[in-house]
Amino acid sequence: MATSLEVRGVSLRFGGVRALTDVSFAIKEGELFSIIGPNGAGKTSIVNCISGRYKPTEGQLFYGERDITGLTPNARASLGIGRTFQNLALFHHMSVLDNIMVGRHHLLKNNFLTGSLYWLTGARKEELAHRHKVEEIIDFLDLQSVRKAAAGTLSYGLRKRVELARAMALEPRLILLDEPMAGMNFEEKEDMARYIVDLNEEFGMTVVMIEHDMGVVMDISHRVMVLDFGRKIAEGDPGAVLADPHVKRAYLGEEDEVLVDPDDASPAQESAA
Ligand SMILES: Nc1ncnc2c1ncn2[C@@H]1O[C@H](COP(=O)(O)OP(=O)(O)OP(=O)(O)O)[C@@H](O)[C@H]1O
Ligand SMILES: [Mg+2]
Numbered sequence: 001m002a003t004s005l006e007v008r009g010v011s012l013r014f015g016g017v018r019a020l021t022d023v024s025f026a027i028k029e030g031e032l033f034s035i036i037g038p039n040g041a042g043k044t045s046i047v048n049c050i051s052g053r054y055k056p057t058e059g060q061l062f063y064g065e066r067d068i069t070g071l072t073p074n075a076r077a078s079l080g081i082g083r084t085f086q087n088l089a090l091f092h093h094m095s096v097l098d099n100i101m102v103g104r105h106h107l108l109k110n111n112f113l114t115g116s117l118y119w120l121t122g123a124r125k126e127e128l129a130h131r132h133k134v135e136e137i138i139d140f141l142d143l144q145s146v147r148k149a150a151a152g153t154l155s156y157g158l159r160k161r162v163e164l165a166r167a168m169a170l171e172p173r174l175i176l177l178d179e180p181m182a183g184m185n186f187e188e189k190e191d192m193a194r195y196i197v198d199l200n201e202e203f204g205m206t207v208v209m210i211e212h213d214m215g216v217v218m219d220i221s222h223r224v225m226v227l228d229f230g231r232k233i234a235e236g237d238p239g240a241v242l243a244d245p246h247v248k249r250a251y252l253g254e255e256d257e258v259l260v261d262p263d264d265a266s267p268a269q270e271s272a273a
Contacts, residue, residue, distance in 0.1 A: 001028040003064070004174050004206040005050065010059030012045050012230075019045040020056070020230045029173075032200045032207045034217045034238070037227035038250060043210045046227070047176050050208070051083045052076045063174070082172030084163045084180060092152025096143055096162050099151050100134050103169030137165050141195060157188035161195070168199065175199070177209045181216060189213065193220055214242065226250065 005027045012020040020042045027033045035043050048054040050061060052073035060069045068076055090099050138147055141161050146154060151162055160180060167175055180196065181189045193216050200207045211217050217224060217238060224241045226234040228250040234241045241247060
């Protein structure tokens with residue numbers, strides 16, 4: 001399989017804060033690759049370096065054969081790199097349909113909202129083609145029943161799904177998902193996990209996912225990378241990575257980060273035995 005993305009020796013500093021230190025990894029086309037690590041480990045920072053929101057202090061990024069280190073976020077989006085945000089970034093007053101349509105803005109040749117030659121030029125035809133694509137995504141993510149609803153009126157889980165729809169509307173080859181299941185209940189997480197697997201398998205999108213839920217990470221990832229204090233401390237098969245002593249140590253003392261490891265007896269079970 002060809003390489004989708006290669007991150008080479010990326011470091012990122014904000015004044016005195018070292019958000020990332022010499023991080024390198026490569027993702028193959030078609031992979032579902034997860035990034036995990038404690039809070040503040042640099043997960044969002046690395047994704048921001050890939051999307052172009054942050055410029056690395058050192059290092060390079062390659063998308064396919066191409067060096068994208070100096071490209072703007074828009075240029076990267078045009079090459080097929082799409083993303084969602086850790087904090088929802090929807091237009092609350094706009095409908096679900098229009099929010100998803102926004103995701104296609106860089107694909108629009110004509111500005112169909114203001115064009116006075118709307119009926120005479122190709123603008124109308126172009127809009128119809130876009131609507132068609134958007135409807136496909138609405139079907140895929142089961143958003144038919146809320147397509148006309150204002151995004152701000154939806155439940156949190158549905159809004160996260162609309163955000164995924166908007167990222168998909170760009171028709172990315174590589175999609176970056178920053179905590180797509182944060183704050184969701186069990187059923188919502190299960191649904192979201194299924195959509196992510198489907199967009200990876202059916203749409204053939206390469207997926208980079210930041211996720212704190214280790215159960216989900218174990219279930220759906222092909223490979224996992226672990227960051228801790230801005231450094232890569234492990235990478236590989238999910239089972240092997242979560243069993244790695246360095247990884248376990250990185251999570252020690254984190255009250256809300258419990259690694260799933262069925263082979264490990266909990267202290268309570270040990271004392272009972
Ligand atoms: N724009 C910024 N300005 C200054 N410091 C930043 C900025 N973005 C991130 N940092 C710092 O970089 C480090 C890594 O942050 P980052 O948001 O990448 O962590 P994270 O792994 O995504 O954490 P979380 O799990 O809490 O989302 C932190 O110390 C953070 O405070
Ligand atoms: Mg983050």
